[in-house]
Amino acid sequence: MTVGIYFATTTGKTEDIAERLHGLLDSAEGPKDISDVDDLSELAGHDGVICGIPTWNTGADSERSGTAWDSILEDIGELDLSGKKVAIFGLGDSSTYTENYCDAMEELHRYFQQAGASMVGYTAKTDYTFDESKSVVGEEFCGLPLDEDSESDMTDERLSGWAEKLKGEMF
Numbered sequence: 355m356t357v358g359i360y361f362a363t364t365t366g367k368t369e370d371i372a373e374r375l376h377g378l379l380d381s382a383e384g385p386k387d388i389s390d391v392d393d394l395s396e397l398a399g400h401d402g403v404i405c406g407i408p409t410w411n412t413g414a415d416s417e418r419s420g421t422a423w424d425s426i427l428e429d430i431g432e433l434d435l436s437g438k439k440v441a442i443f444g445l446g447d448s449s450t451y452t453e454n455y456c457d458a459m460e461e462l463h464r465y466f467q468q469a470g471a472s473m474v475g476y477t478a479k480t481d482y483t484f485d486e487s488k489s490v491v492g493e494e495f496c497g498l499p500l501d502e503d504s505e506s507d508m509t510d511e512r513l514s515g516w517a518e519k520l521k522g523e524m525f
């Protein structure tokens with residue numbers, strides 16, 4: 355089976371995390387910038403897909419990332435990803451943007467769900483300090499939120515714990 359790691363970034367932090375995740379999941383392919391993907395059917399060629407997305411469009415209802423993900427959301431929703439597993443990680447700042455922490459994850463999650471993907475890699479919100487996040491779906495985050503601005507000292511533990519979880523849920 356193959357798993358691909360894809361990301362978009364504005365200042366490089368999501369790319370850095372994608373590379374660190376690849377170091378923990380060395381059988382995964384990538385990481386690859388989603389803006390370098392010419393044909394989105396490439397995603398359907400994998401058994402599993404891991405996507406990294408930062409939040410920049412603070413408070414927006416739509417196009418919350420401010421990256422290349424925003425312009426392909428609807429195209430993702432039209433893919434047939436039934437039988438595929440998809441996990442999302444998000445970059446944000448839980449201190450400065452505590453009302454909108456990692457909001458963009460939920461938008462990507464929703465379009466992948468629309469494509470029929472089986473979503474994995476949810477994270478309990480108990481170890482996070484924030485006021486609001488659109489990415490809390492039910493009682494959990496719909497992916498892994500990471501904060502390289504205010505809580506970078508927690509990233510190693512969060513990322514390695516998530517990688518272990520994905521080994522069980524996706525690989």
Ligand SMILES: Cc1cc2nc3c(=O)[nH]c(=O)nc-3n(C[C@H](O)[C@H](O)[C@H](O)COP(=O)(O)O)c2cc1C
Nearest residue numbers: 363364365366367368408409412446447451455456
């Ligand atoms: C203008 C601006 C707006 C931002 N808006 C949000 C936000 O609404 N929610 C959030 O969690 N983080 C927000 N952030 C923090 C970024 O998501 C964070 O710095 C992230 O690590 C950037 O990832 P990148 O380097 O991959 O682009 C914002 C940062 C800036 C500078």
